[in-house]
Amino acid sequence: MDSLVPLFVIIPLGIAFLIPLTWRFIPGIYRYLPSAGMLAMTVIALVMLFSLGGETIIYKVGGWEPVSNIPIGIHLVIDSMSLMMLMIVNIVGLLAGLFSIPYIDKYTGENYYYSLFSLMVAGMNGVVMTGDLFNLFVFLEIAVIASYSLVAFGSSREELEASFKYQVLGGIASLLILFSLAVTYWYTGTLNIADVACVLQSDPGSDTALFIQLFMVAGFGLKAAMIPFHAWLPDAHSSAPSPVSAMLSGVLIKAVGVYAILRLFFTMFTITIEIAWIVAVIGALSMVVGVFLAIGQWDMKRLLAYHSISQMGYVITASGIAMIVIARGGDPKVAALALAGGIFHMFNHAMFKGLLFLNAGALEYATGTRNLKELGGLSDLMPVTSLTNLGASLSISGIPPFNGFFSKLIIIIAAVKGRFYFLALLAVIVSIITLASFMKVQRYAFLDGVKSPKLSKVREVPFLMYLPMIVMAILCLAMSLMVIPGIRETFLMNAVNSLLSVIS
Amino acid sequence: MAPYMLCFVLFLVGLYGVLTRKNIIKIIIGLCVMEYSLYLFLAMTGYIDGGAAPIIDPSKPAGLVVDPLPQAFVLTAIVIGLATTALLLAIAIRLYKKYKTFDIDKINTLKG
Numbered sequence: 136m137d138s139l140v141p142l143f144v145i146i147p148l149g150i151a152f153l154i155p156l157t158w159r160f161i162p163g164i165y166r167y168l169p170s171a172g173m174l175a176m177t178v179i180a181l182v183m184l185f186s187l188g189g190e191t192i193i194y195k196v197g198g199w200e201p202v203s204n205i206p207i208g209i210h211l212v213i214d215s216m217s218l219m220m221l222m223i224v225n226i227v228g229l230l231a232g233l234f235s236i237p238y239i240d241k242y243t244g245e246n247y248y249y250s251l252f253s254l255m256v257a258g259m260n261g262v263v264m265t266g267d268l269f270n271l272f273v274f275l276e277i278a279v280i281a282s283y284s285l286v287a288f289g290s291s292r293e294e295l296e297a298s299f300k301y302q303v304l305g306g307i308a309s310l311l312i313l314f315s316l317a318v319t320y321w322y323t324g325t326l327n328i329a330d331v332a333c334v335l336q337s338d339p340g341s342d343t344a345l346f347i348q349l350f351m352v353a354g355f356g357l358k359a360a361m362i363p364f365h366a367w368l369p370d371a372h373s374s375a376p377s378p379v380s381a382m383l384s385g386v387l388i389k390a391v392g393v394y395a396i397l398r399l400f401f402t403m404f405t406i407t408i409e410i411a412w413i414v415a416v417i418g419a420l421s422m423v424v425g426v427f428l429a430i431g432q433w434d435m436k437r438l439l440a441y442h443s444i445s446q447m448g449y450v451i452t453a454s455g456i457a458m459i460v461i462a463r464g465g466d467p468k469v470a471a472l473a474l475a476g477g478i479f480h481m482f483n484h485a486m487f488k489g490l491l492f493l494n495a496g497a498l499e500y501a502t503g504t505r506n507l508k509e510l511g512g513l514s515d516l517m518p519v520t521s522l523t524n525l526g527a528s529l530s531i532s533g534i535p536p537f538n539g540f541f542s543k544l545i546i547i548i549a550a551v552k553g554r555f556y557f558l559a560l561l562a563v564i565v566s567i568i569t570l571a572s573f574m575k576v577q578r579y580a581f582l583d584g585v586k587s588p589k590l591s592k593v594r595e596v597p598f599l600m601y602l603p604m605i606v607m608a609i610l611c612l613a614m615s616l617m618v619i620p621g622i623r624e625t626f627l628m629n630a631v632n633s634l635l636s637v638i639s
Numbered sequence: 640m641a642p643y644m645l646c647f648v649l650f651l652v653g654l655y656g657v658l659t660r661k662n663i664i665k666i667i668i669g670l671c672v673m674e675y676s677l678y679l680f681l682a683m684t685g686y687i688d689g690g691a692a693p694i695i696d697p698s699k700p701a702g703l704v705v706d707p708l709p710q711a712f713v714l715t716a717i718v719i720g721l722a723t724t725a726l727l728l729a730i731a732i733r734l735y736k737k738y739k740t741f742d743i744d745k746i747n748t749l750k751g
Contacts (some may be wrong), residue, residue, distance in 0.1 A: 269712055276719045280726060287730055292748050295734050299746075302727050303657065306670050309723075313677055313716060320709065321684040370749045 136186060139179055140194040140211050143221060143264060144274075146172045147257035151250050158246040165246050169253045170232035176260070177225040184218045189629040193266065206327045212266035215629035216478070220263040220394055223485045226610070227385045228256045230603035231378040234493050237597045238378055238500055248288060248376075255281035255382065259390040268316050268326040275312070275391045279305050279358070282387055286375040297367075297374035304367040308357035315350035318343065332403045339405035348410050351399060352417070359392025361451060362421040365444050369428075372440035377496020380436060384443040385489035389481055393450055397478075400458065401634040408462040415455025419558055422448030426565050430572045435495045435505045435580070438572065439488065442531065445565060446484045452558060453477030453546045460553050467635070469553045475631045476545030483538040483614055487530040490607040494524040497596045497604065498580060507576060511583040516593045519601040521581040523608040528577055530611045532570035538614040545618075642683060649676035663731045663741045667724065674720045678713050685709035 150172045154165045192213040199208030232252060239248050258278025265271045283305065287298035320326055322343045323334040335344055353364070360368035368388070372380050400406060400414070425445030432438035457473040460466065497520045498513070499505045514521040530537035533544075543566055550559035595601065617626045649672060656669025685706030693707035731741070738746050 269715070273715060273719065276723075280719075280722055283723075283726055283730075287733070290733055292737050295730055295737060296746055296749055299663070299727070299730050299734060300749075302723070302730065303666060303670065306723055306727075307657070307673075309719075310673055310677055314680070317677065317681045317684055317709075317712075320681075320712075374749070 136183065137192055137194055139183065140192060140213055140264070141196070142179060143176055143260040144257055146176055147253040147260065151253035151257060154246050154250040154253070165249050166236050169249050169256070170229050170236075172253065173225045173229040173232060173256065177222060177229060180218050180221045180225060183213065184215065184222070184625065187213075187215070187218070188625070189215055189632065191633065205325070206330055209270045210266040210327060210329075211264045212328075213264060214633035216398075216631075216633045217263045219478075219482065219626065219630045220390060221260060223482050224256065224259050224263065224386045224390060227485050227489045228252075228382060230607055231381045231385075231489065231493070234381070234496065234600050234603045235376075235378040236599050238496055238600065239376065242289065242376070248285070251281045251285050251288075252379075252382075255285065255387070259386060262390050263394060266328050268319060268328060268331065271395065272309075272312060272316060275358070275395070276309060278387060278391055279309070282379075282383060285379045286371050286383075288376055288379070289374075293370075294374045297370035301367045301371040304357060304364075308354050308364075311350050311354035311357070315347050315354060318347050318350070322347070328399070328403050335403070336405055340407050344404060345407065345409065348400070348404055348407075349413075352396070352410065352413060355392050355396045355399075356417060359388050359396065359447060359451075360444055361392075361417045361447070362424045362444060365421070365425070368444060369437050369440040372443065372492075373434060373436035377436070377492055377499060380440075380496070381489040381492035384440065384492055385485045388443065388447060389450075389485060393447060393481060396451070397454055397634060400454075401474075406458045406462045408459065411455060411458035411462045414458055415452055415558070418448050418451030418453075418455050419561055420448070421445065422452055422565050423561060426568045426572070430568060430575075433507050435498065435507055435576060436492065438507075438576065439491050439495060442569065442572070443484075443488055445569065446480070446488065446531065449543065449546060449562065449565075450477045450481045450484070452562070453480065453549065456546075456550055456553055456555055456558065459555075465553065469549060471628075471631055471635060472545060473549035473553065474634060475627055476542055476549050478630055478634075479545060479617065479627055480539075480542035482617075483530070483542050483611075486607055486610050486614060487527045487537075487539060490523060490527040490604060490611065491531065493600075493604050493607065494520055494527065497600055500596055500600065501593045502590060507579040509587065510580045510590070512581070512590065513593060514581040516590075517581075517595050519595055519604060523601075523604040524581065525577060526608045526611055528573035532573055533566045534570070536612065536615055538611055538617075541615050541618045643680070646676050646680045646683065649679070661742050661744055663734065663743060663746075666743070667727050667731065670727070671720075671724060674716075678716060678720075681709050681713050681716065 150168050158165045194211040196209040239245050255278050258274050261274030262271055265274060283298055283302050286301055287294050323331050325331055357364040372384050421444050425441050425448055429438050429441030453473045454477045457470040460470040495505055530539040533540045547559045547562050616622055653669045653673030657666050660666055687705050690703045690705035693704040695701050
């Protein structure tokens, strides 16, 4: 089982470099290579999840054994949390890759698209697995540099401008992260996450540790587009080709932003009350401001992008609640519940937001516009898109029996149990506004009568585009099974425990 | 302490450039200056006063050497910085072809 660990980086990285070398000689096959690779990785992750059952694998790259208990070389650490993230990254990547095959057909340089796509997945898989801080930075840069160029892939005016903004802000975020790594190395003399945790535990709450944490919150908060660091996200996510938007919004901001925050704060730093409040307040701000910015939008993808900020706010708020409870020395069960809600919502968001972006892509592919005012009456002409969009909308606004309902319910219960009544109230209000804004989408795009005669010729999108949408809609329903006892332990609670095990 | 302060000043110079310049190329130069100040800082974290270069000859007793690990980090970070700068410049050239200007005030299709 151990020897399978590096495959999560080798497969996508190999595909990324194989495509530019071979696309001339074997025409057409490069379209299917990334999806095939990601399917293989999803299966490997699923098999490992069942066979591990909460255990942790440490893979030492190059076989460098620790010398007198000081780790040298890079360690890849696989536990339930990273396996769940790997599964989410690869499932969304697989479906977005299939969706790309007809969608990217109209662009030139298709082979580069698939190559960059695999490179981005390789970076994200690496970020999720690594146990070394500098290695995390390297994989993060691989993922984001690939995403910069994918955002600019259409090379029209908006795409180039969005990519430039994204690169400048992303570059500053990378510098903040690199600076915090430099200070960490200067202070502790090591960059292995477990080793840094040991050193920091001997001196909890020191000023230097606080300084490092502030820079990490700013750096990873910029990558995760938390308010007030959100300026790049609506432009970048709405300008990119739709399958790329699904990847960016669905998994990239989670893997390089939220996951890194969760991993570093729960397993590396000793949680202090100041940082816990900062995280919770940033999360609550994103949740509320994001949804109010979203409701006035008429460009469908821009509306979805603002909702990504708002929904990521839920995840950050939930983890902030867990951190405050731990820092106060409160009931560990409440902390575990809040964290479980946050992580569950993160997985769910990958599914429904990926689906919503694919729907927006299907609308754009079929009609040539994504302005809601110009659409209308498409529910008869595009039945699959209409139905899957309804499912995803209900899921994101938290209507049972879709998965979004259960994760939001867990977050709200945890907030009430931890006596954060105001945050619980905010979560409910934001959920209602989300519902209103998605009812607007459903009505203007699919229900109102046909507004312009050219829309009457619209046809449903090709098979390879609606197949991923149907699979995602089914997964949106099926993921609510993750709250049932018996299934919950394997998929959710093991992941929570692997984050909390260091603290207890 | 003086080298650290100069390093910080260099970082602020770069940040000032990114925040106040209107020309895309000058923004990119500002980002580069910030990057270089960080590389300097990283290299200095491994410096030991009076240390030699970290090349150890087995036949001689090892003396005081500087920490080689940050030097490896700096090399990796420089390669990553090269990739980001190259991509930024490529995007800047494409932007110039579309808008016929480097002024970010005139490149404003996206709003809201």
